[in-house]
Amino acid sequence: MKENKKMNNGFFLSLFNRFGLHYGFVNSSMIIHFNNDEVCKYLSLDNNIKNFKLEDIFNEIIGLENEIRIVLSGDKDEFSISGINRFDETGKIFNLYFIHHPYEDYQAVAVIRDMTDEALFRQSYQQSSNEVDLLQHELIEKNRDLDMTNRELRESRDGMKILNCELEETVQLRTLQFKEKSELSKRLFLQTVNSLMYALEMRDPYTAGHQQRVSKLAAAIAKKSGLDDTVIEGIMVAGKLHDIGKIYVPSEFLTKPGKLPEEALMVIKTHPRIGFEILKDIEFPWPIASIVLQHHERIDGCGYPYGLEGDEIMLEAKILCVADVVEAMITNRPYRISPGMEEAIDEIQKNRGIKYEPCIVDACLSLLLEDGFDWE
């Protein structure tokens, strides 16, 4: 039996050596016996020790003792753990087989099959494949992020469009409302100016329409002189209000037939200054109060209330002055019959460059004599 055992172990030895395998024998006490140096060298073990506790050499069998015991008893032929990785320690990857010893009870042959080359070869493929998979995953994630960003961008662009449309609509609405309000306030302003003008005319029916007509002629002279529309508008408003100061003049002075006494004339001559006082605190977009104050000044300094000369008088006031003189001379007054258009023309022609600004006189004459100015 002993010889038989030796023969059998020798059989294993020659068989495994031929295939480059290592082996040892495991007994029922879970002791593994190595009877050649090659396996000790392979597993980095001390050559002088031949018997080891199985779990000290192979941690991998802990928890699997029962599996090995079944193989030892012969109830199962084989049990294996494949791909034991000892790469950090011995640089080996091997499969460990426990095969029931065919000739010994409660003994197993532990076969170690070195798989290092095969495993490393396979690993290089696996590594590349896994890295490609990871890159693909990363790419998919990045594409998803990109898609999401694009979608958010699109949504925000659409949102912006809607917002812009709403903004445009709001701006249009507000502009319309503003325009309406602006037109309303302009209408209210002109109605207020006209109301003031009519208030004066109610006290002095003889001069009814005087301010309206002066305003029209003065505006026409300004236009003829090539002045800006805004300035013309100011002259038109100043024309309508230029005699507003007469509201303080007793109505009997204004309506008294015949020549007025010097005192009454003195009172009447205060009307430009009173007009200024009435209008000075109103925030017109034009210097209406100053135009009204200066409309009886003459360029030679013979006018009132301050006897201003030449460029001291505002252009608007000079225009209003000529229009006022012409209109006053072509209408009847309680104290005199109208001298007529010819006299009026003669007056401004005669005093051209003396009392009245020459260019304004020229514009006025052109309107009256050539353009057929329509007073109404």
Place this chain on the structure above:
Amino acid sequence: MGSDFKWKVVMIGEFAVGKTSLVRRFVNDEFNDSYLTTIGVKVTKREVVIKDKVSVDLLLWDIAGSDKFSQISPEYIKGASAGIIVADITRKNTIETISVHADLLKSVNPHILISIALNKTDLVDNPQDSIKLYENILNVNDIKFVSGTSAKSGLNVENLFNQLCNALYEVNIK
């Protein structure tokens, strides 16, 4: 003096989820960013003390991740007291296969204690939100714990294994 318990814990999951990194962080307290796929199975031992007095040898089976070339061998799972299914919190497909891995663990060892590690939490802003997002996937197969871990920062790694040891201890003293 020998340990009071020896427990085999298998680490399984898809490739590149960080199984090896978790073991390295737990055993050696180190981390390496470069990826080298594991081949076969690498068993590492670490002794832990639980309940201040109980000495345990944890044998961590770091098993090569499953991929299109290879599936996890059931032989590796035999005799395991616990299994940690590792998934990458940033890769949904690695979380979706958790139940497949849990089924494998249960089929080989019906009494195995299963824990889940959602690794790489350092790559997401709110790990708890992500864990909540996958709640329906995670609540299967008697999963004992779900932990968000980061092998890179070490966050929750020690806790993951300690929780597992305590649970195994409770099972073993019954």
